[in-house]
Amino acid sequence: MTKMTMIQALRSAMDVMLERDPDVVVFGEDVGYFGGVFRCTDGLQAKYGASRVFDAPITESGIVGAGVGMAAYGLRPVVEVQFADYVYPALDQIMSEAARLRYRSAGDFTAPMVIRMPCGGGIYGGQTHSQSPEALFTHTCGIRTVMPSNPYDAKGLLIAAIENNDPVVFLEPKRLYNGPFDGHHEKPVVPWSKHALGEVPEGHYTVPLESARIARPGQDVTVIAYGTMVFVAETAAAETGVDAEIIDLRSLWPMDLPTVVQSVQKTRRCVIVHEATRTSGFGAELLALVQEHCFYHLEAPIVRVTGWDIPYPHAQEWSYFPGPTRVGEALREVMEA
Template identity: 65%
Template sequence: MPTMNMIQAINSALDVKLSEDPDTLVFGEDVGYFGGVFRVTEGLQKKYGLQRCFDTPISEGGIIATAIGMGAYGLRPIPEIQFADYILPAFDQLVSEAARLRYRSNGEFWAPITVRSPYGGGIFGGQTHSQSPEAIFAHITGLKTVIPSTPYDAKGLLIASIEDDDPVIFLEPKRLYNGPFDGRHDQALKTWAGMSEAEVPEGRYTIPLGKAAVVREGAEVTVLAYGTMVHVAKAGIEEAGVDAELIDLRSIVPLDIDTIVASVAKTGRCIILHEASRFGGFGGELSALVQERCFWALRSPIERVAGWDTPYPHAFEWDYFPGPARLVKALHRVMENS
């Protein structure tokens, strides 16, 4: 199998679906001739033509509205929003139309669209290019939200998302796009290097939405993470020397609550790690779900390790990120508070 980074794996997934399903098409700002700002769609327009991979005006609302109409007509559009920060002008389309279309029409119409978007930090993009809005989408009934952490998962989850009959928000961590990172900033570089590039099959395969992965088995504490934070968690666990079980959620809606409950029932402790701000973040929902189902098994309070409750700081991006050191402190706290 070839070795791919996440950009190459996502491009391969799009290539597979465009080649096998004539009803799929890719569009968005600069995704055609230019190949996207991160080159994720590079080569697709040349291979499949202007009708299957094309550029759009700078109109996020228009992009998503067009995709919803295409989906209702019977196509499987894969629109790209250039940065997740820019998706808000299309939020009403996603909430009022895409998420509700199947129910509002009593199953006569639906919106099988997959909205791809780079998200999170890692490029010093500041407040307009680095936010993590996954909790907003998770709150909307009818939308699915998927966040891969490895190239292998990215391809399998993206193909599964495209083939799903419901609207999917597919968030791609920018920090994982290109493989190994700048070690001057990323203290987890040595641990991550093996996961930022991976063997990825060239053909079609899928990973079911709503099925978490147990990245590391352990007996003392459960760490829940997704996207970039899976690798931060791996580095922090190794540094702390705690026998922790690491679960990569892979999708937050649908959520694999059974795997989470089984793990916390075994370990009796739980830490939740995400890049978004702590207050109102998806970690709060995870904490409530764990407490409701595992209360009698818990041996210490549930911990959340997250971004600051501030607007995204441009100059202090690498301090804003929950890094391995902050997870190490949380791991030690839950062990000491037992």
């Protein structure tokens, strides 16, 4: 076991798979010689050569489209979209080609590819570097959508995604790359918390896709979160004193519904937290699923805490996305209902 940041864990996952499987290739804007804008691929080109880890032109549709062709041919490409906000030119390749290839070819072809992209705010990146578009992908049949919250899960989930035979959109909360936030601070918590430098095995291991994690056991209310919001929810629970059970979804879709249902049926209350805008966000789907499966167990209305329904604000982003104060208010609301 080695202590790693999420960046180091992601790099380790790609390193392991490049060594194990000659069909794995890594490419995207600046991922080769420079090692990626966040340094996630630093050193991989030097180790494996420019035919396995290489730079691509600034064309997201071309990057993802080339990945779809490589995957159909038999390779396992890991492509990087430099920021999730840049993915929109590539949506047709993801949704119309990668997602449908298995079905439209009656199983003759598959698209075993991973599309990595940093997501979310917290770095004052503005409207074009801070979005959380996960609902676009959870809405698209044929795509798996993953978002880790800690180094151990990041490496294990990325390896599992690379080995999977379906396309996986792998969303990486950039706010967690070098350590978690408690929701009140604009820099990683200092001194490093137990989550910042996670204990990560050096070699090969996987975290099963479609498996959620109980980040914090509790009895009074279930909080469903993922990515950065897991740590925001933990801080809110600690500050309010509410005995909240926090579920880190990890795999957004397909999701681990049995773990969610079991928790809500136990606590009889539910709060859903995500950073993306509220309307038609993934939280709406979570709310519907909990309502369908747990209606007769609920003792309070389900509450969502999300980003505002406005264009992403540059200077006010720390007011835009949920913090411990807003999540704490939701916890008190469901407990008093």
